[in-house]
Amino acid sequence: MKKLAKIIGSLALAFTLSCGAAVAEDVTMGFIYVGAKDDYGYNQAHAEGKEGVAKMPGVKTVEEAQVPETNDVQETMRNMIDQDGAVVVFPTSFGYFDPHILKVAKKYPKVQFLHCGGLYDAAKHPANVGSYFGYIDEAQYIAGIVAAHTSKTGKLGFIAAKPIPQVLRNINSFTLGARSVKPTVTVQVIFTGDWAMPVKEAEAATSLIDQGVDVLTCHVDSPKVIVQTAEKRGIYVCGYHANQASIAPKGYLTGAEWNWSAVYGQYAKAIKEGKTLENGGIPHLVRGGLKEGFVKVSAYGPAVSDAAKKDADAALAKFMDGSMVIYKGEIKDNTGKVVIPAGTELKQQDPVLEKMDYLVEGVIGSTK
16 A cells, blocks of 8 residues: 555656657547536536647647537547547546446557546556546645635535545545634535536525525536525635636635646647557556646635635645645544544545545535
8 A cells, every 4th residue: 555655646756757759740639528618617627628738739639528428428439539530538527437438448459548537457447548636625625724714604515416535535625624724613515416416506505505604615517506606695605626706706715726738738748759558658647736736726706814815825835845734643534433543644645545435523414
């Protein structure tokens, strides 16, 4: 386990690619989204990343939006490869990985398949499959600090899709950030059951507000409905995936944003230099946080106090210099069980965190 942690911890540095390799004329990169490109959320963040890398010389991009997590995505991948000449595809949604990416990757061994959020397993997965993700929970931790400073009730709300490790990590980091400022703060979580359920998301937001929550945040594909509901009801909100400040000019505090253009640009550079997953030039696992530029914190909104900015900026500085450890024991889950013992520190790259199955103390809700 320690060896694996060390390997993952070096991936961001390993992804700073060396010079001198043969450079390809053009690289065609394919991007697939499960929702709309203008969803103010997950898909928009990836589409913005695609637009960023498309500006690089020698890079061509193709994309398709609103592709369901079914056999349809297999057809989309095949078309991008056979018709558009894609040498690397980024099927970005969680449910694309198994079985869809794994099936198609076996049929196209010379094409690179890079999935957002999965954890590559060399014992099970094809050599031309890789995984990339960012430690966006670092930005969530900072958002939690701002939320706690701003809340008058001490009741925060989190609307989430599914209790998978990446989602639980965001909920927990947001909560730990908030409770670092006010230890009595609570975060009530509602799971909607899927990534894009605007009706349920609106109902969840309304329910939480009616129960006294005065700051909302979320982990769903499109935060748009949640952000708009918060603004309409006159409470505060922290965004996710992309910047939603334009649709909540009064209540938007800050948010956790992706910076995928930086990641996609590194992949493009690697492939142009003849590097692949198979020859070891591209790591199978790529991770990075605020320090590596994979994620960023939204600009502060007008309601954020100077005290909140000071504490949030201090936490950001620690993330940037590598001294911040979110998961430092003793930490209990919300049933009272110790999940990280005193004296134990789990750094961001520790693979244990990618298997998280609990909610920390202070969270009201259940993973069941």
